[in-house]
Amino acid sequence: MTATAITSSANARGGLFRRLAGQELLLAVAIVALAVVVGFINPRFLAARNLSDILLGNAYIAIAAVGMSMVIISGNIDISVGALIGVLATISGSLAVAGAPIIVTWLAPLVIGVAVMAAQGAIIAYLRIPAIVVTLGMLSILKGGLISVTGGKWITDLPQNFHLADLSFFGVPMPVIIMVLATVLAALWMRNSPTGRAIYATGGNPEAARLCGVNPQRTVLMVFALHGFFAGLASLVYATQLRVIQSTTPQGLELTIITAAVVGGVSILGGVGTVVGSTLAAILIAEITSALVFINVSPYWTDALRGALILATVIADILRRQRRAAQGWKR
Amino acid sequence: MTLAMETKTFRVPRWLKRHETLLAIILLIALFGLGLLNDRFLTLDNLLNQGRLMTEIGLIALPMTFVIITGGIDLSVGAIVGLCAIMLGYSWKIFGFPLPLAIVFSLFVGALAGFINGLVITRVKVPPLIMTIATLALYRGLAEGISQAHSVRGYPEWFYFLGQGSVFGVPTQLLVLLVLIVIAGIVLDRTTFGRALYAIGANETAARFSALSVDRVKLVVYTLSGLASGLAAWVLVSRVTTTRMDMGIGYELDVIAAVVLGGTSIFGGSGTIWGTVIGLVMIQLLKNGLALTGVKGDATIVVIGVALILSVLIASSLQRRRD
Numbered sequence: 324m325t326a327t328a329i330t331s332s333a334n335a336r337g338g339l340f341r342r343l344a345g346q347e348l349l350l351a352v353a354i355v356a357l358a359v360v361v362g363f364i365n366p367r368f369l370a371a372r373n374l375s376d377i378l379l380g381n382a383y384i385a386i387a388a389v390g391m392s393m394v395i396i397s398g399n400i401d402i403s404v405g406a407l408i409g410v411l412a413t414i415s416g417s418l419a420v421a422g423a424p425i426i427v428t429w430l431a432p433l434v435i436g437v438a439v440m441a442a443q444g445a446i447i448a449y450l451r452i453p454a455i456v457v458t459l460g461m462l463s464i465l466k467g468g469l470i471s472v473t474g475g476k477w478i479t480d481l482p483q484n485f486h487l488a489d490l491s492f493f494g495v496p497m498p499v500i501i502m503v504l505a506t507v508l509a510a511l512w513m514r515n516s517p518t519g520r521a522i523y524a525t526g527g528n529p530e531a532a533r534l535c536g537v538n539p540q541r542t543v544l545m546v547f548a549l550h551g552f553f554a555g556l557a558s559l560v561y562a563t564q565l566r567v568i569q570s571t572t573p574q575g576l577e578l579t580i581i582t583a584a585v586v587g588g589v590s591i592l593g594g595v596g597t598v599v600g601s602t603l604a605a606i607l608i609a610e611i612t613s614a615l616v617f618i619n620v621s622p623y624w625t626d627a628l629r630g631a632l633i634l635a636t637v638i639a640d641i642l643r644r645q646r647r648a649a650q651g652w653k654r
Numbered sequence: 655m656t657l658a659m660e661t662k663t664f665r666v667p668r669w670l671k672r673h674e675t676l677l678a679i680i681l682l683i684a685l686f687g688l689g690l691l692n693d694r695f696l697t698l699d700n701l702l703n704q705g706r707l708m709t710e711i712g713l714i715a716l717p718m719t720f721v722i723i724t725g726g727i728d729l730s731v732g733a734i735v736g737l738c739a740i741m742l743g744y745s746w747k748i749f750g751f752p753l754p755l756a757i758v759f760s761l762f763v764g765a766l767a768g769f770i771n772g773l774v775i776t777r778v779k780v781p782p783l784i785m786t787i788a789t790l791a792l793y794r795g796l797a798e799g800i801s802q803a804h805s806v807r808g809y810p811e812w813f814y815f816l817g818q819g820s821v822f823g824v825p826t827q828l829l830v831l832l833v834l835i836v837i838a839g840i841v842l843d844r845t846t847f848g849r850a851l852y853a854i855g856a857n858e859t860a861a862r863f864s865a866l867s868v869d870r871v872k873l874v875v876y877t878l879s880g881l882a883s884g885l886a887a888w889v890l891v892s893r894v895t896t897t898r899m900d901m902g903i904g905y906e907l908d909v910i911a912a913v914v915l916g917g918t919s920i921f922g923g924s925g926t927i928w929g930t931v932i933g934l935v936m937i938q939l940l941k942n943g944l945a946l947t948g949v950k951g952d953a954t955i956v957v958i959g960v961a962l963i964l965s966v967l968i969a970s971s972l973q974r975r976r977d
Contacts, residue, residue: 400783446963455727455783456910456920456966463907463959470952578791591784624799630792637788638778645779 346588350603354610361614368617375496379488381609382498383408383561384576388583388601389509390553395584396513397546398526398593399447399454401440404554405576406465411436411558413469416478416568419485429487429559436555437548439465444547448540466572473570487563498560505556506602513598522546527594575626582633583608590640608632673917673969674929681936688943695946706825706893708938710735710886711905712931713831715912716838717878719930722913723842724875725855725922726782730771731883731909733793735902738764738887740797743806743897753813761884767793768880775876776869782876790906797899806897817892827889839927847871855922907955911962912937919973920966937961 362369387404394401411432419428443461447454490497513519521542524532529539562568587604589596611632612625689696714731721728742760745751751759767789775785819826842848850871853861862868883902891897916933918925937958944954 400787402787446967450967450970452963452966452970453920455729456914457963459907459910460959460963463904463955463962467952467955467959471950471956575791575794578787581787582791585784591781621799621802623802624795626791627795627799630788630790630795634774634785634788634792637780637784638774641778641780 346600347597347603350587350600350607354603354607357607357610357614361617365617368614373613377609377613378606379496379498379564381605382502383557383564384579384583384609385502385602385605386505386560387554387557387580388587388605389505389598390550390557391580391584392587392589392596392598392601393509393513393522393546394454394550395581395589395591396526396593396596397522397543398529399543399546400581401443401454401458401547401550402577402581403443403458403461403465404550404580405574405578406462406469406572407436407439407551407554408558408561408576409570409572410465410469411555412562412565412568413473413478413570415559415562416481416485416565416570419481420478425482425484428485429563432558432562433552433555436551436553436558438551440551440554441544441548444544444550447547448543462577469570469572476570478568478570479566481566481568485563488560489563498564501556501560502602505553506598509553509598518542518545523594525593578626578633579608579629580605582629585633585640586636588640590644591637592641592644673972674926674932677915677917677929677932677936681932681939684936684939684943688939688946692943692946695943700942702820702823702825702828704938704942705828705831707942708934709825709827709831710890710893710902711908711912711937712934713834713882713886713889714879714905714909715930715934716834716927717875717882718909718913719838719916719918719925719927720842720851720875721782721879722910722918722920723851723855723922723925724872725858726775726872726875727786727910727920728768728771728782728876728879729786729906730767730789730793731879732902732905733790733797734764734767734880734883735887735890735905736797736899737767737793738884739891739897739901740801740806740899742888742891744800746809747806753810757888760887761881764884764887765877765881768883769873769877771880772873772876776872794899794903801897801899803899805899807895809891809895814892814895817889817894827893830889835927835931842927847874851875852923855919855924857923904955907958907962908937911958911965914969915961915965917969919969 358369358374367373387408391401391404414435415428415432418431419425423431439461443454443457446452446457488496488498492500513522521532521537524535524537525539525542532539532542583605584596584601585591585604586608587596587598587600587602589601608629611628612622615622615625615628685696694700714735718728718731738760741763742756745759746753746756749756771782771785771789774780775782816826816830821829842851850861850866850868853864853866854868854871858868886905887901890901912933913925913930914920914933915936916925916929916931918929940957940961941954944957
């Protein structure tokens with residue numbers, strides 16, 4: 324508990340070590356501890372094959388959670404991202420089957436992802452419509468649109484060279500490379516560049532940010548465009564892993580992504596959090612889901628567990644803030 | 655009309671400029687338009703059947719109007735429908751409760767689910783959006799975990815009266831909805847509780863300083879939302895004869911769209927039950943009209959999504975012009 328208290332004060336600024344002493348360290352410890360405990364109960368959980376399956380199969384969630392973290396830190400929310408990833412995966416799969424050049428099938432989800440999210444960001448930032456309304460509407464547009472256009476047909480016979488996720492570099496699989504690169508670059512950018520800091524400022528207090536020369540509207544638009552880019556990247560990793568792309572939207576994917584961001588230490592009230600935390604949280608959630616199978620708990624409990632996890636983290640975060648605010652008053 | 659226009663003193667009457675009146679006019683035009691396009695549409699049978707189909711959404715839309723007027727939101731309603739449907743079926747079939755008790759129990763679970771939302775929102779000050787996203791996952795997850803994807807069927811004949819029967823030719827559940835609409839309308843418009851909702855939505859701090867028990871009012875509102883979702887689950891199970899864990903998925907979209915389309919401000923502080931009822935009917939007509947012209951169900955949710963965004967856009971731009 325003291326460790327978490329340190330993070331929150333170090334989150335705003337502070338050395339790398341002190342940062343790591345908080346939520347991120349807690350998550351890293353939890354990932355290792357869970358592996359040890361479950362491995363003790365069922366050693367097959369620790370098989371290299373299973374561990375790499377956990378990492379490879381869920382890298383796309385961590386990638387999408389990077390963008391989601393930015394959105395939440397800026398004081399917004401997006402519940403359309405799961406549907407968007409489904410749509411983008413279908414688009415790049417269809418392009419590949421139709422014989423488009425591979426580079427086009429890889430770039431299309433990135434471009435369309437940015438376009439869709441930037442459009443939402445513009446409505447949210449400049450027309451002042453709450454993010455929940457815009458993204459709830461977009462969720463249904465994407466979900467209904469996808470099924471009515473494709474008729475739910477699966478995409479098969481993908482060309483061999485489409486599978487970007489099967490490539491590896493010095494033995495490191497592509498999904499892991501993309502996940503680590505996305506996380507590290509986004510974390511450094513958000514920590515050190517003025518535009519990155521503007522995201523925190525906007526989420527912390529838009530009015531104060533405006534007085535400090537930050538344009539909150541432009542920042543929100545930029546955050547959503549970036550979120551679209553990461554969603555495109557996530558769908559690329561997701562789609563190129565599959566042999567068959569089901570042209571439906573993955574049920575509840577947006578909740579998993581939001582959970583990763585929130586459990587990773589992004590404060591739902593905006594202004595605080597890191598993408599390193601969200602990536603670790605995505606791995607932890609994937610590990611928990613996999614662990615359930617190995618300790619013979621029905622996978623149907625996964626959603627309840629995820630709900631409980633997000634609830635507990637949010638409540639803990641808010642109570643911690645309140646206690647800190649109360650201490651501030653005393654001083 | 656033209657005569658009145660010529661005299662300088664004429665102003666468009668206030669009631670005519672109201673969002674609800676405009677919506678009602680659009681609704682009438684849509685009714686006749688759809689009636690002209692398709693001769694199966696404007697039949698009593700079809701309209702009554704549409705009334706039957708919209709009841710579940712309508713039941714939840716009433717307290718959702720209250721919730722949104724206070725400046726909150728409840729995204730967990732669809733998940734509560736799923737949880738209550740499972741609790742109804744399971745407490746009857748697996749725990750061996752008599753069916754009436756199982757119904758009461760599932761209503762209690764719905765109210766409890768809403769109460770928990772309200773409790774954390776008011777005591778811990780978790781924003782309603784986040785709280786109900788979390789419980790959306792939690793309640794749906796409980797429905798999945800408890801049911802393990804098994805469905806329950808084979809209810810006794812009397813149980814279907816609510817969802818499939820009719821009284822004097824009117825679907826039973828539609829009568830229930832009509833009674834509740836009247837009650838909700840009176841509560842919102844004619845009671846101190848109703849006025850408190852507007853006060854909280856317009857300015858929560860001012861409401862607190864005016865000695866309104868803001869937290870208690872909110873707690874009641876979210877509990878009602880859960881209870882109505884439980885009631886909707888009962889109606890739904892009775893209508894479709896089975897209990898499944900995926901019941902109510904996506905209800906939050908229809909419910910919120912109906913409320914917002916009906917002129918309730920998503921920022922809180924204004925809205926009417928009368929508007930919500932029109933919004934509800936419009937959404938059902940939209941679905942039915944599209945279905946009759948051969949559009950599939952999946953495409954209709956696209957239209958509802960567009961309608962949701964557009965109605966908020968138009969409402970907020972009108973608001974800005976007025977200011």
